[in-house]
Amino acid sequence: MCLPSRGNHSHDSELFNESMSDNFGRRRLQRFTTSHRSYHHHIYIYIYIHVSDKCIPNLKIISIFSSKQQHTMNTHQQQRCLIFPLTTLIVVFLSTTLSPVSARLFPNVSSIPEWNSSHVPPAGAWNAYLNFTGCRHGKAYDGLSNLKNYFHYFGYIPTAPPSNFTDDFDDALEAAVKAYQKNFNLNITGELDDATMQQIVRPRCGVADVINGTTTMNGKSNTTTTPKFHTVAHYSFFDGMPRWPQGTEELTYAFEPDNGLDDTVKGVFSNAFKRWAEVTTISFSEASSYAVADITIGFYSGDHGDGEPFDGVLGTLAHAFSPTNGMFHLDEAEDWVATGDVTEASVSNAVDLESVAVHEIGHLLGLGHSSIEEAIMYPTISAKTRKVELAEDDIEGIQVLYGSNPNYTGTPSTSSRENDSSDAVRHVRATCGVLFSSLFLFLGFVLLV
Secondary structure (H helix, E strand, O other): OOOOOOOOOHHHHHHHHHHHHHHOOOEEEEEEEEEEOOOOEEEEEEEEEEOOOOOOOOOOOOOOOOOOOOOOOOHHHHHHHHHHHHHHHHHHHHHHHHOOOEOOEEEEHHHOOHHHHHOOOOOOOOHHHHHHOOOOOOOEOOOHHHHHHHHHHOOOOOOOOOOOOOOEOOHHHHHHHHHHHHHOOOOOOOOOOHHHHHHHOOOEEOOOOEEOOEEOOOOOOOOOOOOOEEEEOOEEEEOOOOOOOOOOOEEEEEEOHHHOOOHHHHHHHHHHHHHHHOOOOOEEEEOOOHHHOOEEEEEEOOOOOOOOOOOOOOOEEEEEOOOOOOEEEEEOOOEEEEEOOHHHOOOOOEEEHHHHHHHHHHHHHOEOOOOOOOOOOOOEOOOOOOOOOOOHHHHHHHHHHHOOOOOOOOOOOOOOHHHOOHHHHHHHHHHHHHHHHHHHHHHHHHHHO
16 A cells, blocks of 8 residues: 655654764773872873773773872882773773774674664665555655655656656656666566565665666666766666776775774775776775875765765665766765674664675776676665675676786685684684783772772
């Protein structure tokens, strides 16, 4: 039954994002003071504590001690007073180096805090569209204009009206639905049936499927006077087949400095680049400077200045631009998981970082979208899903642009995370860190008694 829209959930998503931002990545400065009446002075110890939900959940140290002694401190007492700050520094070091956590970006599945797992996840950016399931041509439905905006954004309704879209299920919307169904290998009915709506609300790449009337998918080209894409088989290219200049052997990339990404996260992008380098003639390396890099990578929210605003949780996950622009942006509102089995994540809206990175790098190199669901360049990917292996369609497309890596054997060999034991090693190391930290802390208290 087709129901009117009950409004979108973007406001709720924003509130949730703000809540998340308030609980991660904070450094709290505490002042620890000891007083001694005979000396009439204070010893101040300043310690930055990085609150890490994985290693030391809910760590709140208000003060250490305040002592008033009648006698002069002897050397042994002074040494005991210094032992506790030393052990505290060890705790801080272990907690900050073993499991750095950034807002909305988790180094691995197990680092998602329990309080976040039990929190009701925010609705996807487009979940309200499910209320239009069953809607048909010739009728008006409250809020249908929002769905028309969706189809316009991804190119299925090429021209927006002078004012706002209406709520009428008109000819333009029916044509858009049929084109969408064709691109995603659905039954072409022109109706908003259940299969179509379930596909529409899936998280996806922000790059349009159709530009100026030319579809980039399904091996078809609905040519117009100003085609934007040239399509071959199921993979596609941007208009004019832009690519990085002939003779390019290496491209450099850099990360938005303000994001403060750690080595674990950067390693995910490195691995994603390697998957493409393995099958073609271009290699990738991290640049020493963000200003000179060929490719710039950053996490942003909402309207971030490139004309392609993000829309909150589980809407457009990321977008990248064709050669030689080099911009690659990800929505920082998502719950990104860097390593580990994302299918086992404790939150339903977890997004696998490498899966999205591999897809967007394809755009950076010049590939459009593919209608083959197994392909990396397929536009959508569900939450808690991992897809990082290049399909034959991806490999054929990129080799048309750049040729084949002479060392490529026909089977991608880039290691897959499922077979990598490094996550388990990191988890064991972090667990041991917590245990040793607790031991040092306990010994510090004992020595002060």
